[in-house]
Amino acid sequence: MSEQAVHVQKPGWVTVNVFNRAVAWLTRRGISVWGSRILAVRGRKSGxxxxxxxxxxxxxxxxxxxxxxxxxxxxxxxxxxxxxxLLLGRRVEEFTAAELGDDEKVPVLRAYLKRWKAEVGVFFGGVGPNSSDEELRAIAPRHPVFRLTSGQER
Incomplete structure (x- = not known):
């Protein structure tokens, strides 16, 4: 899938400048907000x-x-x-990731929306945790999902 062909909904000003910054600030200090972490991943071009x-x-x-x-x-x-x-305060956990296929995403998307719909629901085009499997499957190609396997914690 080409990067240019994919539509991405940008977060609003309040999300970027207030909510994300507040959650990131707390997470960097070791306080997880409903499972928050700081993801660190190497840039594919810069490294x-x-x-x-x-x-x-x-x-x-x-x-x-x-x-x-x-x-x-x-x-x-x-x-x-x-x-x-994954970073939480000084805790660093290395992991490997495997991307799920669209059919595998349905139960994961449902669980994700059940937990965080109030925060991220706007990005799912009206689909929520009580939507049908068909509705969740229809949006699955637009939302990458990665299964993590823990590596080493330090």
Whole structure:
């Protein structure tokens, strides 16, 4: 899928300048807000570490990262790098990541929306945790989902 062909809904000013910054600030100090972490992943072009706040979902004994805003820079970088680091204060956890196929995403998207719909629901075009499997499957191609396998914590 080409980067130019994918529509990404940009977050609003309040989300970027107030909410994301507040959550990132707390997370960097070791306070998780509903599963928040700082994702660090190497840039696919620069090789430099890039950081962004994310919501870490634990579901069915597995851990996932969902891209509510769609195919964004961290998702392209994750595909290239195959993993990264999750930061919570001074705690650093390395992980590998495997991207789910669209059919596998339905229960994960439902669980993600059940937990964070108030925060990210606007990015899912009216689809929520009570939507049908068909509705969730229809939006699945627009929202990358990665299953994480823990590596080493330091």
């Amino acid at each position: 430099q570490w890039r950081r962004t706040p994310v919501n870490l979902l634990t579901f069915g004994g597995e851990r996932y990262l969902v891209a509510p805003r769609g195919h964004v820079q961290w998702t392209y970088n994750m595909r290239e790098a195959g993993g990264g680091r």
